[in-house]
Amino acid sequence: MKKLILLAAAVCVTAVSTFAQNFQDVLSKSFTALDTTWTQDKKIEASNKLGLIAKKFDKEWLASYYAAYGKVSLTFSEQDGSKKDAYLDEAQTYLETAVSLLGKDNDETYVMRAMIANSRIGVEPQKRWQKYGAIFNENLDKAKELNPDNPRIYMLRGISKFYTPKMFGGGKKASLPYFEKADGLFAKRTDTDITKPYWGKQTNDYFMGQAKGEDKE
Numbered sequence: 001m002k003k004l005i006l007l008a009a010a011v012c013v014t015a016v017s018t019f020a021q022n023f024q025d026v027l028s029k030s031f032t033a034l035d036t037t038w039t040q041d042k043k044i045e046a047s048n049k050l051g052l053i054a055k056k057f058d059k060e061w062l063a064s065y066y067a068a069y070g071k072v073s074l075t076f077s078e079q080d081g082s083k084k085d086a087y088l089d090e091a092q093t094y095l096e097t098a099v100s101l102l103g104k105d106n107d108e109t110y111v112m113r114a115m116i117a118n119s120r121i122g123v124e125p126q127k128r129w130q131k132y133g134a135i136f137n138e139n140l141d142k143a144k145e146l147n148p149d150n151p152r153i154y155m156l157r158g159i160s161k162f163y164t165p166k167m168f169g170g171g172k173k174a175s176l177p178y179f180e181k182a183d184g185l186f187a188k189r190t191d192t193d194i195t196k197p198y199w200g201k202q203t204n205d206y207f208m209g210q211a212k213g214e215d216k217e
Contacts, residue, residue, distance in 0.1 A: 023057050027066060028194040034070055035199060040077045047074055054094060061101035062195060065108065068094035069199060072115055081123040091116055108197050110143035111152045118156060136160065151185035154178045155204045162207055172211045179208035
């Protein structure tokens, strides 16, 4: 009887390990497909795959988290405001599912909330900056309280500063310290473990390079 119990336990451990590995492999491949293409059609395809993964692995918060990231990513190249909002609505739904599975927000979900808010501003900046700007700042502050070493906090701050007019304290020069701070923190992280979010380095590299140029406004 003791041998049977030990055998059953070993089978369960193997099954759980296989499930986790399969989940991580599938998630990693779909995320990489999304994050390494600049073609909107391909991004939509990859984002949809992340949505299917979230549906299949519906007990894994990271599946819904990355599905949210996928939807936000689609707004970067989308010109139609109504479509942007629709993508962001989907992103918000996936994010709330991720938080529900976690049982609370963590630094990564707060960062995602901030990114969604920032993307909302981009649809109609003059009408939305006050409402969503407050949401953006509040969530990044909360993320920093939990993990001040999360590089995406400073990257998003930098992007916000980058697009803020110089007369209001923004511009390239003002944004550069944030990108440099993020760069140092990205350097300490690995990009081989999908369960430890590492997205954003390419974006940060791009904006850091742009921020080193002269302000012309």
